[in-house]
Every structure is written in C-alpha cells, then in structure tokens.
Amino acid sequence: MAVVHVVGAGLAGLSAALRLVDGGANVRLWEATGRAGGRAWSFHDRTLGALIDNGNHLVLSGNSAVLDHCRRIGSFGWLDIASEAALPFHDLATGADWVLRVPSLSSPRAALPPGIGPGVIADLWRIMTAGAGRGVSDVVRPGTPAWHALWEPLSLAVLNAPPDAAAARPLAAVLSRTILRGGGACKTVTMPRGLGPTLVDPAATALLDAGVEPVWRHPLTAIEQDGGRAAALVFGERRVELGPEDRVILAMPAQTAGALLALPAPSAGRAILNAHFKVPAEAAERIPPLLGLLSGRGDWAFRRGDIVSVTVSGAEPVAAGAQEALLAELWSEVARATGLAGTEPLASRLLVEKAATFAPDPASLSRRLPLRPLGNVVLAGDHMSPPLPATIEGALRSARHAASAVLKG
C-alpha cells in the first residue's frame, strides 16, 4: 500500500497525519527532535515546580480550526471559553485600566480604550482594504490613542512584530475572522491543563491508537528529486526510497522547507520571550487570568493557578547576563498593574523562543511557498495558510488543505 510520509510532528504535522489516517491512508510520521508539538509545547519546570507552556498562546473562539482539532482529539471539554468577549488592559504610563469589549447578540455592550473616537473606523477600513505590499504603519496613523492602545498591541500580539515591520494583510485576515464577526468569535480560549496536554498529547495518542508511531530524531536532510518529483527522502544516514504512489507532506517551518527545496521562503521573524513567575497564593487571587499591558516591556500576563506568565512579543533575544534584570522588570510591571507592589515571586524562569514565527513584513510574505512544490510533495505548516500570520489556527488549517490535497490525489 502506498505510504504518505509526514515530516514534522508540530501541530500541522500531527493534524495532517490524523486527517490522513481518518481518510484511510497509510502514514509514516518523521520528526527531527524527540518530542511532538514543535513550537507549541509544555514541560514540567523544576525551578517553578509546575507544568508550563513554552509561551502564552492567545487563542480566540473564532479560531475554528483549533476548536475542530480539539473536538477530533477529545480535548474540547478541557478548553475554557470565556463567557463574553472582554479583555482587560492596564496602561503602565497613566495607570488607567479599561476593558476592550466586542459586542455580540447575547452581550451587546461595546467598549473601546479611552480616548478612541470614530477615526478608528477609518483605520479599520484602511487595514481591511490594504494592498499586499502595504505595512500596518503605512495605513494607520502613528501617535494617535488608537495606535497606542489598539493597533500597536494588536500588531505585536497577532503578528509578533510592531506595525512598522508588519504587513497589513495578515492583520486584516485575523480581524475578519474575529473582531469583524462580533463578540462570539472574540472570546478568549484558555487551556487550564496546558498547551501540550490539550493540543499535542491527545493528538499523539490518537495517532498511536491508529498505529502511527513517530520516528523520532530523524531530521530530513535532503530530498532527492527526479523529473519534478521527490524520488527519496534522506534522513542523515538513512535513505527512504519513494514508490510511484507514495506522497510526502512537509510540515516544518518555512525556512527549513525552503532550504530543502532550494526555494526562496519567508524569513524567520523576531523572538518571543516568556517570563514565568510562581507567586504566593494570596497574590495569585488578585491577578486576572489574562491582562493586556501597555507602555512597558511586557505585552500580556496570563495566570494559570499560581503561575503568572508574561509575554514580550517582537523581541530581540536577551543575553544570559541580562535575564535577571529583565525578569525583575517584567515582574515589577505585573505587580504595579495589579496593585501588588512589594510582593516578590517565589521563583521565576525566562524562556526565549528565537524563531517563534516567520517574519510578517511584505517582502518576507511575498516569498510564501507553493502548496505543491513537487508532483508528490505538499507543504503544510503555519506559513501555508495565507493570508494568516504564524498561528496555531494557520498551522491547523494548512494541515486540512495538505491532507485533502493528498487524499484527493
């Protein structure tokens, strides 16, 4: 029976493999490292004495592919979906607190950050109608209250880049799937059990149940080509010849897939830093589950139990010697924002993901790879759901496209 080789056991690869198995295909899953999940994973951290995610992942109820994935692997019931679309913010410069509310039929009250007038509608229109080569800062006026409290934080949260380094199209794609659909699509979806236990581990278990055990520590190092098709996959010393009916899904980051295929690809984007703090129980009670931060280094604070995790998006990697100072700065921002000045965390840990996303600037996006670069090779991964930026939603959507392209032959 023909084999479909899926290379990469991140969320795109896991989901593509499951869809193929569900469609009756004979699947082999290859992975460069010794674990599944790729850029979305959880682990037990000894310093904190807790299971933590590599980084906060903001998921909204409009991310239908994420919800479908959880339904398929049996973890939907573990998701915590907020009852309304309301995000609390704190501005560290002014001390102002407000809630951003997106109205829905069941919860019709809207609320915008203070000082934002009807001009925000014109900004939104320009973002939604921007051409492919336009950046966010080409279409939205800098220096306005809407820039400070809405467009800059949204650009960082959604695109992992500030407005002057981000194209408008992927931001528009996210807005059209969330805010423009109303509050029902903008409720935060959190994972109390953790990212890995909710999105990754049950998918790996479902594959094992279907007889697909990933081949770990097998980085694909070359693709031998013949007549516009892949003839063999080379994993270091191991060479796997492809039969005439065999197919391949490459579910790996854009830069790796581009290098293997000798094609130009989107470049790697900026780093994302996450500072994790274990806090005393009485302090944890005063910190909301999710808080947006403005005018400081941190962008978001997520709290799960007594662990508070602060994200810095669009960041430069931090030298080892500067990490303690950064942890202290990020904790002091959370403490100021939540009225906990004087409280110290019990333990802390900084995680740096250098290649968290692909770069979302227009030049990088103009190098998106084709779905089928070779006759029997299809690509998946977060870079393969244009115009979406690098997100879990994009990765899972790409898996659906890739698997159906293979199953349809």
Ligand SMILES: Cc1cc2nc3c(=O)[nH]c(=O)nc-3n(C[C@H](O)[C@H](O)[C@H](O)COP(=O)(O)OP(=O)(O)OC[C@H]3O[C@@H](n4cnc5c(N)ncnc54)[C@H](O)[C@@H]3O)c2cc1C
């Ligand atoms: C800190 C952080 C915060 C983030 N925040 C958010 C967020 O808030 N919301 C959101 O939606 N998304 C967020 N993302 C992005 C999201 O995690 C990714 O878009 C998504 O996980 C990508 O999945 P993927 O399967 O496409 O790629 P990957 O997760 O990169 O998986 C690719 C897999 O392929 C393997 N591989 C690579 N090369 C080879 C090779 N040569 N041979 C074999 N295997 C190979 C890798 O080891 C990996 O397991 C964040 C990412 C990070 C790191």
